[in-house]
Amino acid sequence: SQKIEQNSEALNIQEGKTATLTCNYTNYSPAYLQWYRQDPGRGPVFLLLIRENEKEKRKERLKVTFDTTLKQSLFHITASQPADSATYLCALDPGSSASKIIFGSGTRLSIRP
Amino acid sequence: DTGVSQNPRHKITKRGQNVTFRCDPISEHNRLYWYRQTLGQGPEFLTYFQNEAQLEKSRLLSDRFSAERPKGSFSTLEIQRTEQGDSAMYLCASSLEGSRYTEAFFGQGTRLTVV
Numbered sequence: 001s002q003k004i005e006q007n008s009e010a011l012n013i014q015e016g017k018t019a020t021l022t023c024n025y026t027n028y029s030p031a032y033l034q035w036y037r038q039d040p041g042r043g044p045v046f047l048l049l050i051r052e053n054e055k056e057k058r059k060e061r062l063k064v065t066f067d068t069t070l071k072q073s074l075f076h077i078t079a080s081q082p083a084d085s086a087t088y089l090c091a092l093d094p095g096s097s098a099s100k101i102i103f104g105s106g107t108r109l110s111i112r113p
Numbered sequence: 114d115t116g117v118s119q120n121p122r123h124k125i126t127k128r129g130q131n132v133t134f135r136c137d138p139i140s141e142h143n144r145l146y147w148y149r150q151t152l153g154q155g156p157e158f159l160t161y162f163q164n165e166a167q168l169e170k171s172r173l174l175s176d177r178f179s180a181e182r183p184k185g186s187f188s189t190l191e192i193q194r195t196e197q198g199d200s201a202m203y204l205c206a207s208s209l210e211g212s213r214y215t216e217a218f219f220g221q222g223t224r225l226t227v228v
Binding site: 004006103 | 221
């Protein structure tokens with residue numbers, strides 16, 4: 001079956017450390033993968049997109065990697081801050097002719113001062 | 114504010130009643146998505162439109178759900194004969210599809226509670 005899996009347990013780390021979130025997918029061949037941030041009671045907000053032919057993408061303190069062999073993406077936040085606390089969602093297109101966007105269940109990140 | 118507007122923000126209805134939600138996307142966006150989200154889960158795909166054409170509807174969506182996007186502008190999502198299991202956040206998103214690599218902009222969602 002097709003699945004997008006993210007760590008279901010919340011990730012708690014100390015301020016200033018690097019947070020690393022994992023997204024694994026099964027039976028998809030996405031052309032790209034996206035990461036979104038979602039705060040409680042609000043809609044997701046786009047952060048980064050990485051294409052299948054890209055290994056790594058950076059934006060300020062954010063870094064995303066994409067390994068199509070392992071079928072995995074890693075999302076890093078360096079020098080983490082309490083304001084980075086939120087749920088982070090991985091999303092991809094299924095790779096079929098229909099380019100809808102499918103989401104994982106998200107990982108809740110908590111940064112303690 | 115992403116520019117995608119959803120109304121109402123909250124809706125409480127009795128079981129068996131019909132409800133309709135509205136989404137106004139970013140004006141130049143040609144693609145519009147509907148998702149449903151429950152607590153602790155990611156957004157679940159319901160359906161999406163390219164302009165006024167509904168391209169796909171999730172197999173998980175019962176016949177009680179219908180969506181329209183007349184003239185390729187705003188969209189409505191109607192749920193008939195609501196059930197308690199329909200209680201969720203309903204999210205709308207839009208994107209500009211010139212290639213397959215564009216991000217989606219989400220509205221704030223409509224929270225539905227069926228009592």
